[in-house]
Amino acid sequence: MKYRKADVLIVIMGTNPFPNLVSAATRVKIDGYIYCICSEDTAGKPYEKFKNLLQNKGFKNNSGQECIKKYLLTDDEMKVKNIESKVNSMLDEILRTTQGDILIELNYTCGKKIMSSVAYDVIKNKKFKNTGRNIEINLIYIDAERELMYVEQLDKRKVSSIELCDLEESFELSVVDIIETYNTEICEFIEEPKYEKLSNKLGEMFESISYIKDKREQKERYKKLMDAKKCFTEKNENNFIDKIKTVFENFNLPVSMEDIDSAGFEDDEKKEKYFEGNKWFEEYILSKLLPLKEEKIIDGLVANVKRKSVSKENEFEVDIVLYKKYKMYALSLTTTRRPSEATPKLYEIFQRSTDLAGDETERGLITLFWVEDVIKLKEKCMNLWDDDLSRGVFITGVMDLPYIKEKVKNWICGGEKSDQ
Structure with missing residues (x-):
């Protein structure tokens, strides 16, 4: 089922911005309005990062009106009557800012429970009869675990669901968009992979175990490779280059110093860190995926x-x-x-x-x-x-x-x- 995009999206800002990012990407027109109800915890960096991302994705001021707005509820205002008053003021502003028939959609997935429940009740029960306009209301909840969005359409008096992957995007979200919006600073x-050829060669040594038919030979090969790997990480008096040469010779591995020298490492220290930690394994798995x-x-x-x-x-x-x-x-x-x-x-x-x-x-x-x-x-x-x-x-x-x-x-x- 397809749902037309809202003219106005209202979100409750929580510490997890992902559900709100999904609704902003899929449930509001790119020239529409987004109203963010924030607590003191989310009115600063979380809101600013959310707003900045949306502006970078194409949300611009509409006819001189700011298209992304913040409504703050302080800790002292976190009471039912105060929240009701704030939400009603926001709805009044929405009616003043917009013209004609509109669809308003509330995503009540995030935020403090008192904020989402009161906002839900106020918007669901708001009467728009004297406006001379047709004001439609959708109330949505995103269940990320089931990968569903539930839509309550008040004008049709029905509740339905749609798979998140079937939602039509106004803009594309990337993995970097999400983690950078969720976290203050991803450095x-x-x-x-930087050293793909080398990491694949190292990973393929372990892959080869699966191709051995004899179980005992499998285990022997596995033990030999794990013992070789252990030698890379052991501290001894030899420098890394001498140590790795010894490992190649003692264990007869299908990797040579030529493979390492041609990989493009800047210095011996970077070579050592690559082998001593998980870096080669990270790059191998990244290459496979x-x-x-x-x-x-x-x-x-x-x-x-x-x-x-x-x-x-x-x-x-x-x-x-x-x-x-x-x-x-x-x-x-x-x-x-x-x-x-x-x-x-x-x-x-x-x-x-x-x-x-x-x-x-x-x-x-x-x-x-x-x-x-x-x-x-x-x-x-x-x-x-x-x-x-x-x-x-x-x-x-x-x-x-x-x-x-x-x-x-x-x-x-x-x-x-x-x-x-």
């Missing part, structure tokens, strides 16, 4: 997303973030072989995914774990949810690497968690 992210964007399975993908510590926001990093209209997916990556070391990464991604783009963000963990260790990690998760992993959680290990693009695609499209 770094990458959109493509980028085709999902070309295939239009996802609408955006960034990696190595870093947030600065500003005000009440803690500094953190999320390894990979994917965006599919209108849903966010956050992935954490680890190359450790110990489940005890990966468990904190699992809980970490639960918190960081929420900090990055709200509670509705799905999350996953991609590891180099052997099959049994993936099962152990899943069991830790199942302690949080009864008998099985939540639909939105994805955990996988080394045996899935050759098929990781399809695994992630199935997770995004159908809720696959892992079948190891």
Whole structure:
């Protein structure tokens, strides 16, 4: 079902701007008006970042009238009577600002409960009979988990729903738009691997385990590669170049110094950091997942997303973030072989995914774990949810690497968690 776009959109500003971004992108005319009801917590940076994004997307002042407006409710005004008065004043201003028959739409998904519930009641029960105009009202709620928008059309006395992906956009939202609007300062992210050829060669070493038919040979190969990886991170008296040469010789790896020298590193220190941390694994997974964007399975993908510590926001990093209209997916990556070391990464991604783009963000963990260790990690998760992993959680290990693009695609499209 298609719904005509509103002439005026009213949103309740909460700490999570995502539902309001969705409604601004899909539910109001580009030359319409947007009224933002804010608390003291959201009247500053959250509102300004929301407004700036919309202006950059094409919302301009209309006939000298500001098209994006703020209505502030202070902490002292956070009472039913005060909110009713403020909302009624806003509706009166809307009638003065606009002309002719109009559609007003309220998105009451976000904000403090008292703000959204009172605004809903006031707007639903407002009488426009003496205006000499036909004023239609829609009340909408976005359920990000079910990926649905519920629409209550008062003039038709009906409630219906539409899938978020079927909403018609006035402008396109990107993954960067969302995370930069949600967070005060994102200081770094990458959109493509810098050392793709090298990272793929390193990742393909682990992929090759799946192609070995004999189970014992699989485990032997896995142990050899994990032992080699451990040598990269161990501190010893040798400099990094000597250390890596020794590893290549001792473990007979299909990677050479020529591969590293031709990759384009600026200096030996950057080479060392690339191998000692997860950077090569991040770039390998990023390279494997980028085709999902070309295939239009996802609408955006960034990696190595870093947030600065500003005000009440803690500094953190999320390894990979994917965006599919209108849903966010956050992935954490680890190359450790110990489940005890990966468990904190699992809980970490639960918190960081929420900090990055709200509670509705799905999350996953991609590891180099052997099959049994993936099962152990899943069991830790199942302690949080009864008998099985939540639909939105994805955990996988080394045996899935050759098929990781399809695994992630199935997770995004159908809720696959892992079948190891």
